[in-house]
Amino acid sequence: MNIQTLFGRIMAVAVLLFVAASCNTTDNNDPEMDLIPVNSVTVDGYTISLESPKELEIGANYLYWKIKQGDNTITPQSFTISPIMDMTTMSHSTPFDQPETDLVDDSYLSNLAVFIMPSGDMGSWTINFEFTTQNDAVISGEMPVNVKSSWKIMNTQDDTGKKYFITWYEPQRPMSGNNDLTFLIHTRESMMNFPAVSDAELVVFPYMDMGGGTGHSTPFTPPVATGNGFYEGDINYSMSGLWTTTVELVVANDTLPEVVFEYSVIAK
């Protein structure tokens, strides 16, 4: 081995050691959780914080709750929420699950909430919460949240006026190539009750308008019901750009008026 080769190998080892030493592997025990704070309130010495992977928007949102007393995170016996949209003259809720201990990070309680309308002049969202501590104290409060508008939820209705909410669950960031294509379907039983619909059929058709009267679709697998209101398939975007996906909901052999999602697909 000549001196140049030896020097080269020493340098390569030094670079590797430097890179290895530079990696900080101690401060993030849960690298998959990338949450941003939404809001927090303090009630009776307990600080209830709400975090989410993204700013809250209409459509599907995962909410992560953490309860602290001082610097200590506490685990309550129970924790329930109730999102309410206050429209002055009326109020209503939205489809949501109750929080449960998060499977990835048990310092959080997490749940899925589907906001059906944005905050704004029409009204504002508040999430009422109530939890029972380990020493049986019952704490309740409310947390105002801001919900932005987005393209990810549409609604349609049948001949009787019964509303169905079609939520674009994923892909959250449509990207060229293959994507899981998942919808959530809920209906409105009452202003406070939005149960999932798992016995419908979805007819979807993705399309790209390329201008000049031309356009094309892309390969996809039609979503099918998998339970709890979820309908899962996949979609293989051939290119980035502006796409539409038309969705027809078939409930009890009744095809409801179609809705159209319009969104951008990124290159990568």
Next chain:
Amino acid sequence: MKHFILLVSLLLFGAETTLAQQISIKVADRTTKEPIVQAHIKDGENSVITVTDMNGYFSIELSKHSHITITAVGYASKNIHLQPDTEVIFLNPEIFRDQTELLVVANDEVDQNVHAYHNRKASQGMDEFLDNIDGVSTTKRGAFGWEPAVRGQSDQRMNLVIDGMQVFKACVDKMDPITSYVESNNLSKLQIDKSGSGVAQNGTGISTVNLVTQKADQSTTSFDLNTSYRMPDQYRTFSFIGNTADRSGRNAVRFSGSYKKADDFKAGNDQTIENTQYEKLNLSINYRHTFPAQHSIEASYITDKAYDIGYPALLMDATKALADIGQIKFNFAPSERGFSLNTAQIYANSIRHSMDDYGRDVANRTVMRGMYMPMYGTTTTYGAKLNGAATLFDHRFDWFIDSFTSDAFGDMLMESLDPNIQDMLIYNLDEVKTNNVSFGLRHRVDLFDNVLLKVEESIRYKNLRTDSESHASFFEGLYGEAPGTRSKFLLSGSGSLLWMIDNNWSLSGSLVYSERMGNHMELFGHYIYNYTDGYFYDGNPWLKTERSVNSDINATWETARHSFSFTLFHKQYFNYIDGILANDAGNNDFRFKQYANVGDAVITGGEFRSINDLGMMITLENRISYLYAQNQTLDEPLPLIPPLKGNTTLHFHRGKNMLMADLEWAAEQNRIAETSSIEDQTDAYGILNLTYERRWMDGNLTSILSLNNILDHYYHTHTSIGNIPEAGRNLMISLSYQF
């Protein structure tokens, strides 16, 4: 420059001892060790110093001729730097010339013989030259970058290499065949292996065209200037070639450059074919150092820049086509040891290709209407080759190792004329990697005194993958499985037999088995538009190996003045790779296909060539070729197969004058692919060309006047995509000065 080279060589390698002695050297057959009689010993390329005697010996004065070229009928020529202790020089038999054909392009008149193609026109470009070789055609998309096809097979079904180097085109629309990156003034010869029987060297068993570039000549200092002008397309070109060496001949440099520019050409009947302009610059340099032990090392670099290239057959035009191609090659001195090395070569090349349709009327076209589509593509390839010879159990054989890795990228941006439509982007190829390594052996066996057998075999490991997650996910979505890395071991082999019946007649035949894995576009291409059928193609990483069996038989009759050669071949494909209709996502504007193994296909045909010295300084050449190609699954012809075609050339040569009349012709082509393609029938045509050449000033100045398509016939070839017509009557004048 010469002094600079001399100074560098003195500094680097020390002064050479002046050679001033007469030595006697034997020239022998490497295989039989028998002496070679009447071998020509040349100083450089042209001047014959002496010939070998009945015992294969010649004498030479080293002080005058330290570097020589040896040529002999039936053997590969050899350049060698002589040493005082040189005793024997071995030549390799070039026994299967119909399978591994040696075509001299840029030779001088004195080098012409019945075994070589004439330099038909000194100013003729690479494209025109290829198009007139029997068994070779070109797929055309305009006036530039014609894509060669050997026996109807092009692109992925043939090897197209430069000095053995793999160079992958960067344009997914095949605008830049690598022949466009080598200028004819930088070309030494074309090695065309039509049958693919040279499997040990080509590693694949498929038809191979090797563009062998000019190397530095160690015995001459020369400079050539050439300029041409053609009308009515205002084609103008200027080129130069320089060569110099130090006194010892150990250090030599050759450099060349050319610039050419053309406007739109006119087809017959004075019809201007718009968008056929181009502009191109090519520079190359080669340096060679020869060591005292007869080893030599050479370094070569080619850079080619083409701009503003119109492609009337396509939706867009190329704005830039850039190539940088470099190699370093070590040539080992001849050795008869049990294991020896002949050459070791490393190389790297980078191809970049940009095109757009900003100059087109995109609002009114039928395909991809209402949008601009700038496209960019690039390939980067690194490779290494090693070959030598070995003896095992008294059996001498040649061995070859060839490896390369290549990275391909291509994308297309779509900018709608409608401001409400977002820009769209497609990755046609994204981080697509090709890795290949092959090992081949070549054996020569003398079955009888006049019957020679050549057997070659090769094993190749090839894999392809994409390192782009999003690109890979597209194929996962299409086929329901992550593609990962697609790997295959590929085998190929050939057997060739030559029977020298007598001094004039010879019969030869070969049988070639080949396995081919799909290339990077067949496996990982995405939305690649095929102009021959109007479909967008998606790759298929799960393609099975395409197999083929090729059989050739050739009969040749040759005398000193006449040569007739007739070849028949038959190639059967299994698991033929082609496009099949995609299941969904298509409509009248956008139609999609996916690559698949579609079944069997066959290509069969023949070639005839004759060269006759008729006396009276008249030479007649005839070349005819025919192909029959059938997709046996669809029971229809394969697309882009040329019809019966040929040319007849009459040379008249007297003193400093040469007159050449040339008839190019093709029959009509009624066998067309209507299911797998959208081609139409093509009419027959015949074109008459005339060239007059005269040498002046003791041969230092040469003038050439060419009048092509004299009758101004309006026609197109069957392999012209979009039926773009050929040039009509045109006149070209060339001047070449050598000093």
